[in-house]
Amino acid sequence: MLTTIHGNKPLQLAAGLGIGFLFGFLLQKGNVTEYDVIVGQLLFQDFTVIKIMVTAMVTGMIGVHLLRDLGLAQLHPKPGSLGMTLVGGLIFGVGFAVLGYCPGTIAAAVAQGKLDALIGGLAGILIGAGLYAHAFPWVSRVMLPKGDFGPLTFPELFKVNHWRVIVPLAVVLVALLAVLEWAGP
């Protein structure tokens, strides 16, 4: 049944829209459409972003792996390498701090009336993504293959059942939230 749904293109476009609607609704309710909140996180003054992300990680890692064990979901881990993930991630970090939004939260921020996001940030992201498409032949030849590890997951790396990673990791992440709640601003 699920594969029939997955193969129905108009239905999938509608599903993407609906899932995005809920995601955007939540981002706005979480206040991460605010430059002040995102930059506050990067300055370690406001921990809203980390609290949301860590709660989503714990919920999602338990939920998605449970669904996978039940045969209702498949994993799609992205490939990576040091030259791709680390270098690209650091470049992203520069933009994250200077712009004060990320690609998901900027879409939500624009909808709420943030004009720096709409006129400055959105144009910048489109230019940056377009420049990358032009740099791609060089980047993919020279940089992306460095330190390649492919679509590896931690259970594969440690050669253990996924729950042996999820349970201790979830405990550590929930403890982190407890510490933030107890000590944080």
Place this chain on the structure above:
Amino acid sequence: MLSFLAMAEWSPYVVGLGIGLVSCAAFVLSDKPIGCSSAFARTSGMLEEMYRGRQVREMPYYRQFVPEIDWEWMLVLGIVLGSFTSAALSGELHLEWVPSRWAAAFGGNPVIRLVTALIGGIFLGFGARWAGGCTSGHGISGTLQLAVSGWLAVCAFFAGGAAVAFLLYGG
């Protein structure tokens, strides 16, 4: 129920729980992890195609990320509509040129803020496509799949972001 939907802000734990469940729904209904940044790459390709024509689709990158509306593009459109609805329900739709933290540190001149946002956006878009994902695709979907790439990316995003934020705001 309506008063809950009209609240200006929800607990970050409620929001995080919701995003985790929405991620699960994306895997089941669409067999896809949530992500945002490839939609910007496709849009950029569509805009370039308006000027340079079909040859844009021959570029190696746009052969992988065909400049067309796909699931993730609709997801980003959905984010816009969802956030608009949420902000409308709580009366938080306001036009704002300069965020208050920025104004307190660098003044209220909108041109300076717009130029900085543009430059930041260029790094963000370039870096997201280089890394193969953003705070959604790597930061949430990658980490919850226990992907090494997701965890490495999220560390790099926050390390680079914190370093530059401290430089900008002088610690």
